[in-house]
Amino acid sequence: MKCESCDNEATVHDTLLREGAWVEVHFCEACAAKQGIAQPGASLNDLLTNFVLPQIAGEAAKRPKPAKARTPVCAECGFTFEQFRQAGLFGCPSCYTAFESLLLPLLERAHEGAMQHVGKVPKRITEAASGKESVNGARALAERRERLEREKLLRRQLDDAVKSEQYELAAKFRDQLQRLLDSSRAADPSRNA
Amino acid sequence: MAGRKNNPAPEPDPQGGNPDSGSGSERDPRAGGIPNGGTLGGAGTLAEWLTNGGEACDVVLSSRVRLARNLAGHLFVHRAAKDERERVLQTCRDWILGANVCDRIMWVDLHESPQLDRNLLVERHLISKQHAKGKPAGSGGAVSPAADEPRAVAISIPDERLSIMVNEEDHLRIQMMHAGLSLEECWKHVSAIDDKLEAGLDYAFSPKLGYLTACPTNVGTGMRMSVMLHLPALKVTGEIEKVKRAATDMNLAVRGFYGEGSDAIGDLYQISNQTTLGKPEGAVLTELQDSIIPEVIQYERHARNTLLSKRRAALDDQVFRALGALTHARLIAADEAMQLLSLVRLGVVLGIIPNLSVQAVNTLFLLVQPAHLQRVLGKEMDQEHRRIGRAAMIRERLTK
Ligand SMILES: [Zn+2]
Numbered sequence: 350m351k352c353e354s355c356d357n358e359a360t361v362h363d364t365l366l367r368e369g370a371w372v373e374v375h376f377c378e379a380c381a382a383k384q385g386i387a388q389p390g391a392s393l394n395d396l397l398t399n400f401v402l403p404q405i406a407g408e409a410a411k412r413p414k415p416a417k418a419r420t421p422v423c424a425e426c427g428f429t430f431e432q433f434r435q436a437g438l439f440g441c442p443s444c445y446t447a448f449e450s451l452l453l454p455l456l457e458r459a460h461e462g463a464m465q466h467v468g469k470v471p472k473r474i475t476e477a478a479s480g481k482e483s484v485n486g487a488r489a490l491a492e493r494r495e496r497l498e499r500e501k502l503l504r505r506q507l508d509d510a511v512k513s514e515q516y517e518l519a520a521k522f523r524d525q526l527q528r529l530l531d532s533s534r535a536a537d538p539s540r541n542a
Numbered sequence: 543m544a545g546r547k548n549n550p551a552p553e554p555d556p557q558g559g560n561p562d563s564g565s566g567s568e569r570d571p572r573a574g575g576i577p578n579g580g581t582l583g584g585a586g587t588l589a590e591w592l593t594n595g596g597e598a599c600d601v602v603l604s605s606r607v608r609l610a611r612n613l614a615g616h617l618f619v620h621r622a623a624k625d626e627r628e629r630v631l632q633t634c635r636d637w638i639l640g641a642n643v644c645d646r647i648m649w650v651d652l653h654e655s656p657q658l659d660r661n662l663l664v665e666r667h668l669i670s671k672q673h674a675k676g677k678p679a680g681s682g683g684a685v686s687p688a689a690d691e692p693r694a695v696a697i698s699i700p701d702e703r704l705s706i707m708v709n710e711e712d713h714l715r716i717q718m719m720h721a722g723l724s725l726e727e728c729w730k731h732v733s734a735i736d737d738k739l740e741a742g743l744d745y746a747f748s749p750k751l752g753y754l755t756a757c758p759t760n761v762g763t764g765m766r767m768s769v770m771l772h773l774p775a776l777k778v779t780g781e782i783e784k785v786k787r788a789a790t791d792m793n794l795a796v797r798g799f800y801g802e803g804s805d806a807i808g809d810l811y812q813i814s815n816q817t818t819l820g821k822p823e824g825a826v827l828t829e830l831q832d833s834i835i836p837e838v839i840q841y842e843r844h845a846r847n848t849l850l851s852k853r854r855a856a857l858d859d860q861v862f863r864a865l866g867a868l869t870h871a872r873l874i875a876a877d878e879a880m881q882l883l884s885l886v887r888l889g890v891v892l893g894i895i896p897n898l899s900v901q902a903v904n905t906l907f908l909l910v911q912p913a914h915l916q917r918v919l920g921k922e923m924d925q926e927h928r929r930i931g932r933a934a935m936i937r938e939r940l941t942k
């Protein structure tokens with residue numbers, strides 16, 4: 350099978366939300382990386398290491414083959430990401446945490462690029478947040494949100510720079526992104542998926 | 543808060559029937575049975591969105607806002623076995639019936655209702671087709687037909703504005719429907735009911751992703767706002783395709799009278815938001831209510847005026863041919879009736895057809911549907927007899 354964007358062999362197969370419907374897509378690794386599609390089990394960091402960074406360095410041919418796809422499992426309900434792809438539905442609320450790293454690109458596509466809820470919040474959450482302990486929680490939430498926004502922006506800029514072959518600029522964004530990801534991991538161990 | 547358990551049926555049942563017992567069909571409609579198609583013409587039993595015109599009712603039939611909610615600590619419905627679905631149903635039922643969400647509420651256990659009753663609720667836009675059919679149980683449960691899976695709907699009566707589906711794709715689908723262009727009213731109303739429900743039900747919620755739903759296309763606000771529009775003039779002029787394209791470009795969905803996959807029978811279109819993450823409810827509301835929908839309305843009105851001023855003879859001809867067919871047909875299918883009713887409705891709002899109300903036509907949109915027709919005529923019928931009965935009913939209603 351051929352890649353949808355070029356003539357290479359398609360090796361990355363994914364199911365994406367497009368205009369509210371699930372569609373099968375097939376890309377070669379390079380094009381998949383450009384589309385922001387991760388291999389099952391790949392975190393953003395893997396994606397960068399395996400696809401984006403070697404490309405920048407012009408080492409695409411030498412890049413390591415991605416690890417054999419592992420399908421993550423929700424510890425709460427036993428649902429696998431593969432099952433989710435087939436059903437289009439999650440097994441339980443905890444699946445959102447279990448599959449977070451795989452989910453964000455999907456969400457971004459389905460919801461005009463957004464990855465953070467804004468709008469109504471159940472009262473018990475707001476009330477809990479008005480307690481002393483949760484003031485910190487709210488601040489942490491705001492910081493995390495800011496980091497995510499920044500991460501999103503950097504990924505876009507990096508992507509654009511690579512597309513327009515501005516490799517110096519790309520390297521700068523890559524370094525910034527790497528620092529941000531490192532500091533996120535330090536600040537928020539839950540993102541260490 | 544758990545101690546606040548009111549009488550499960552806020553209104554005592556004068557017929558002495560158990561308001562919680564399965565199918566509504568054996569209950570007197572006044573006591574809260576399934577809305578009886580046979581009494582639709584009578585006062586007080588017609589859904590509010592059909593009787594009241596509401597704002598911009600020449601173009602807008604109804605506005606709807608629905609919220610998807612799930613209970614924390616439970617599997618999503620499609621994955622849950624029968625016993626877990628039963629527990630969720632029980633929890634939701636106890637709280638919904640006790641939380642005083644409206645003056646009178648009717649509870650229908652769909653797994654115990656006859657198919658005709660379930661179809662009636664679909665036609666009235668009170669449950670989805672999927673909810674009428676049911677979803678097969680997840681692994682681990684005893685194998686049983688989808689239609690037997692524990693699920694229900696709670697409906698406010700007699701206005702039928704509120705419906706709460708339990709165990710649809712999400713544990714709760716809370717829907718508010720008002721006549722005309724009234725998204726703001728619907729949103730305020732449904733949000734207040736949501737507040738009452740969340741006081742006793744522990745919703746699955748994440749500060750980052752919002753309300754967690756079975757399908758990630760609904761995560762965030764879990765909110766879908768939609769407006770049902772009658773756009774016959776844009777259909778005639780062919781400009782409807784432009785509207786559809788523009789809507790798609792703005793991440794809106796355009797669907798037919800009965801939602802996903804249904805054609806725009808009777809020139810009825812539903813426009814709704816698709817984005818639920820990263821955009822607060824108020825922003826979606828403003829966008830639809832103050833900008834997009836009014837533009838579509840103006841567009842349709844402009845097309846109607848153009849037809850009136852430039853193609854009057856052809857317009858009159860189409861409208862009266864439709865009326866003629868409806869008042870003289872002896873066999874008629876639902877889709878054909880809808881298409882003809884659409885032109886008659888256009889004729890009524892433009893003053894071409896005197897002595898007929900928009901409400902009468904709106905009501906017929908519903909009564910020509912198979913389940914309603916059979917309820918009105920009081921018996922189950924095969925297709926040919928439905929066509930005969932439908933033609934007779936339309937003749938009677940349009941010529942008296
Ligand atoms: Zn390619």
Ligand SMILES: [Zn+2]
Pocket residue numbers: 423424425426427428439440441442443444445
């Ligand atoms: Zn799960």
